[in-house]
Amino acid sequence: MTMTPSRPAATPPTGAVPAGDGGRPVVPASGRLHPLGLAEVQITDGFWARRQDVNRTATLGHIEHWLEREGWLPNFDLATQGGLPEGRRGREFSDSEVYKLLEAMSWELGRRPDPGLEERFHAIVRRVAAAQEPDGYVSTMFGRPGQGDRYSDLEWGHELYCQGHLMQAAVARARTGHPDDLLVQVARASADHVCEVFGPAGNQGVCGHAEIEVGLAELGRALDEPRYLRQAALFVERRGHGTLADIEWGRSYYQDDVPVRDAEVFRGHAVRANYLAAGALDVGVDSRDDALVEAVARQWARTTAARTYVTGGQGSHHQDEAFGEDFVLPPDRAYSETCAAVGSVMVAWRLLLARGDARYADAVERALFNVVATSPADDGRAFYYANTLHQRVPGEPAATDVASARAESSLRAPWFHVSCCPPNVARTFASLAAYVATVDHGGLQLHQYATSEIRVTLPSGAPVAVDVETAYPADGxxxxxxxxxxxxxWALTLRVPAWSPTATLTVDDGTARTVPAGSVAVPDLRTGSVVVLDLDTSPRFLRPDDRIDAVRGCVAVQRGPEVLCVESVDLPGGRDVADLRVDPSVPPREVDGRVVVRGVVVDHGRTAPWPYAPGGATPGSRTAQVDGEAAIDVPLVAYHDWASRGPSTMRVWMPTT
Incomplete structure (x- = not known):
């Protein structure tokens, strides 16, 4: 069952395509808030508009080029030509990168029609469709002579994971006005196949990488097919009962150790955990299963409080790309995979729609600005896979014509052997306008701030149109x-982020009033009214919970939604960031457009024969005089811009004097 979509009240923003479900990535059957989509919201200028433009003009073509070059797209051709398995290239999950590109293209075409992109999209879809088996199964890795049998390796095979991404791509196409598109037909046949094979009387297994749950639930919503939601629910309920084989990292790696309803925190592989949570929320909301929604909300709260980096990144283990235990958040060993941040946005957005609490929108903002926006280079053609918070050794530039390993703590690379992150960023940026605002029976809510045009009809049938102007995040x-x-x-409701210590609200040039963090509603505005929200974006120190051993005695700096960092290129003589000690008694401040902190540079001198000393002495260190003075002002940069000027050492958490 799907919610009746609202329609634009007036002429939609230039380039928008009012069709389908309005271009919304998530359309729950119920909830506190109703999402808006690309037909109702357009980001027109500023930080995110620039990211979307680069995504459209550079990133989509870049991804398509590498998928072709690495053979992951040609795998589908080989499937129709009898060239598998000999000619197949890429990992077992490489099909999914093609599907994520198709999803990104679908959202982008819904955002801004482009005949050339449309033609490329259809060309890829035809290649995928040609490789689909008559019963709906589609995979280039399994099921043909010389390959493993279908679903013979649920732990690692990723067959259901890949088909889940196929379904999400089809959802994007259907919701941007093309419900009868070939891609939608392919995904429908795949979903029918999955329901047949894994239904109540069928294979009782689950996929080692959650994703099919989200794909089935959203496709069921988009096509008004309740069978798909029921199958998604089966997968959610089967998880956690030891269905999958045990491995060296334990079944918690793929969340098969504890049933979803009984878990207390996200654990194991961070991307898998977030995708499963998102799917469980889809099932819980549409099934009116409040207990399931509450279980995920409880897990999210503890994960946010004890297993999330200051950037919003998640996952502190490299070997298994997993969450650590509570407060195990070492900055230099942060994995913080870009895909995990995308997954965390999926979860927080669903919780926001279900419950309406502004803290979920805060989490979306944190992850977007400080992880998702950090991954791509300025030109949109190189990416971080993992996002360290402390770079001890300057990274090495990646070759522009060679696929890299995961580049865990180096410089951005154009492509990876495991390249889930670039298309994940692309589909997120293309659909970003859908995360800006919502409506309910009481009015319109703004959750993310960007210069934008919003044209929507409230559930009551009343039209609302607003224009948002802001230089955010440079200005509050x-x-x-x-x-x-x-x-x-009706009321216009604005989010007041938790990071803003004070905020003021002014209506129609009246008296400004102070408003607390959370949400503030402004009732019964008239056509022509102007509401101004002033947030305090002055930089400030953050201190860690003292249970985070790795950064005890350190400070970080945040300005507005952006976490900042120090790079060696901004220290005298390019000194290593390990030599900086910040004076926390002097607040960070802005000088000539840059945030600076007061600190000293330590000269470690010779390495002591033993790195431990009695009492208060520090082996091998002394404070160096810099330009005749011990204290200097050190400029910081937004974390999402680090390494844009070349190799450097970098740290977010800075030791204090």
Whole structure:
């Protein structure tokens, strides 16, 4: 069952395509808030508009090029030509990168029609469709002579994972006005096949990498097919009962150790954990299963409080790409995979829609600005897979024509042997406008701030149109002009982020009033009214919970939603960031457009024969005089911009004097 979609009240923003479900990635059957989509919200300028433009003009083509070059797209051709398995290239999950590209293209075409991109999209879909088996099964890795049998390796085979991404791509296509597209037909046949094979009387297994749950649930919503939701629910309920084989990292790696309803925290592989949580929320919301939704919300709360980096990144283990135990958050060993951040956005957004609590929107913002935005280079053609918070050795530039290993703590690379992150970033940026605002019976809510145009119909049928102007995040002023207001009672609700110690609200140039963190509603605005929210984006120190051993005695700096860092290129003589000691008694401040902290540079001198000393002495260290003074101002950069000027050492958490 799907929610009746709202439609734009007036002419939609230039380039938008009002069709389908309005271009919304998530359309729950119920919830506190109703999502808006690409037909109703358009980001027109600023930080995210620039990211979307680079994504459209550079990243999509870059990904397509590498998928072709590495053979992952040609695998589908080989499937139709009898060239498998001999000619197959790529890992067992490489099909999914093709599907994520198709999803990104679908959202982008829904955001801004482009005949050339449309033609490329259809060409890829035809290649995928040609490789699909008559019963709906589609995979280039299994099921043909010389390959493993279908579903013979549920732990590692990723067959259901790949088909889940196929379904999400089809959801994007259907919801941007093409419900009868070939891609949708392919995904429907795949979903029918999965329901047949894994239904109540069929194979009782689950996939080692959660994703099919989200794919089935959203495809069921998009096509009004409740059978798919029921199958997603089966997969969620089967998880955690030891269905999958035990491995060296334990069944917690793929969340098969504890049933979803009984777990207390996200654990194991961070991407798998977030995808499973998102799927469980889809099932819980549409099934009106409040206990399941509450279970995921409980796990999210503890994960946020004890297993999430200051950047919003998740996953501190490299070997298994997994969460550590509570407060095990070493900055230099942060894995913080970009895909895990995308997954965390999926979870927080679903919780926001279900419950309406502003803290979920805060989490979306944190992950977007400080992990997702960090991954791509400025030109959109190189990426981080993992996102360290402390670079001890300057990274080495990656070759531009060679696929890299995962580049865990080096410089951005154009492609990876495991290349899930670039297309994950692309599909997120292409659909980003759908995370800006929501509606409910009481009015319109703004959750993410960007210069944008919003044209929507409330559930009551009343039209609302607003224009948002802001230089966010460089500036904390958000100006909302009411272009069209309902004649009846309604309210505009604005999020006041938890990072803003003070905030003021002004309506129609009246007296500014202080508003607390959370949400503030402004009732019964008229056409022509202007609401201004001023957030305090002055830089400030953050101190860690003292149970995070790895950064005890350190400080970080945040300005607005952006976490900052220090790079060696900004220290005198390019000194290593390990030599900086920050003076926490001097607040960070802005000088000539850059945030600076006061500190000293330590000269470690010769390495002591033994790195431990009695009492208060420090072996091998002394404070160095820099330009005749011990204390200097050190400029910081936004973490999402680090390494943009070349190799450097870097750290987010800085030791204090």
């Amino acid at each position: 002023r958000v100006r909302v002009r009411i272009v069209e207001a309902p004649s009846g009672r």
